[in-house]
Amino acid sequence: RLALVAALGGAVTSGWLYLRHQRERQRQSRRLRQLRALRLSQADFELRDTAGRTRRKEDFLGSWVLLYFGFTHCPDVCPEELHKLSRALSLLEKEPTLPPLQPLFVTVDPQRDDAAALARYLRDFHPRLLGLTGTAEQVSEAAAAFGVYVSAGPPDADGDYVVDHSVLTFLLDPEGIFRDCYGRSRTAEEMARSVREHMEGY
Structure with a gap:
C-alpha cells in the first residue's frame, strides 16, 4: 500500500513538473513571437570597426551579441560597464560548450x-x-x-563635453533578435548567468 501511494505521488510530481515545463516553453515561445514583432528586433546599423571595415548587424548573425553604447571620454560609467561586460565574458568563456558570443561597443560620440x-x-x-x-x-x-537616448552637453572652456546616454547592454540572439538588456544594477555574475540561461533555452 505504501509503495502504491509512493508511486502515485511520484506520478503526480512528474506530471506537475511536465506541465510546468510545457507552460514555461509556451511562455518563452510567446515572448519570442512578441520580440520578433518589436521594432527593436528589427534594429540595424551600418558602422565601421577599428580596422575601417563596414559592419552591419547581419555580419554577426549566427553568434550571440552583447552590445553597449558609450564613449571613450566617459569619466566613470562607461569604464565601469565595460569592465563588468568584460568580467561577464570571462565567466562565460570558462564554459567552452556555450555558443559564440561577440561583444560590441558602439560610440555615441563619433566626433x-x-x-x-x-x-x-x-x-x-x-x-x-x-x-x-x-x-x-x-x-x-x-x-x-535600439531606443538609446543620446544628448551631448555644452563644451567647457577647453572644448571638452560629456555625452548623456542610456546605460544598457543589449543581448541579441543568433538571429539578431533582442533577447534581454542589462542596466547598471546588474552585476557581471548576474549578466553571465542570464546570458547562459538564454543560450541554453534557445
Missing part, C-alpha cells in the same frame, strides 16, 4: 571617437570587444534603432 581612438580605448577591456563608429548620422541612426 571624438574615430577608429584609432576606439582601438586605444578598448585595449583596457576584453580583447574580443569590437569597437564601432561612423558618421554622426550613422551613429544617431544606430542609437535610435
Whole structure:
C-alpha cells in the first residue's frame, strides 16, 4: 500500500513538473513571437570597426551579441560597464560548450571617437570587444534603432563635453533578435548567468 501511494505521488510530481515545463516553453515561445514583432528586433546599423571595415548587424548573425553604447571620454560609467561586460565574458568563456558570443561597443560620440581612438580605448577591456563608429548620422541612426537616448552637453572652456546616454547592454540572439538588456544594477555574475540561461533555452 505504501509503495502504491509512493508511486502515485511520484506520478503526480512528474506530471506537475511536465506541465510546468510545457507552460514555461509556451511562455518563452510567446515572448519570442512578441520580440520578433518589436521594432527593436528589427534594429540595424551600418558602422565601421577599428580596422575601417563596414559592419552591419547581419555580419554577426549566427553568434550571440552583447552590445553597449558609450564613449571613450566617459569619466566613470562607461569604464565601469565595460569592465563588468568584460568580467561577464570571462565567466562565460570558462564554459567552452556555450555558443559564440561577440561583444560590441558602439560610440555615441563619433566626433571624438574615430577608429584609432576606439582601438586605444578598448585595449583596457576584453580583447574580443569590437569597437564601432561612423558618421554622426550613422551613429544617431544606430542609437535610435535600439531606443538609446543620446544628448551631448555644452563644451567647457577647453572644448571638452560629456555625452548623456542610456546605460544598457543589449543581448541579441543568433538571429539578431533582442533577447534581454542589462542596466547598471546588474552585476557581471548576474549578466553571465542570464546570458547562459538564454543560450541554453534557445
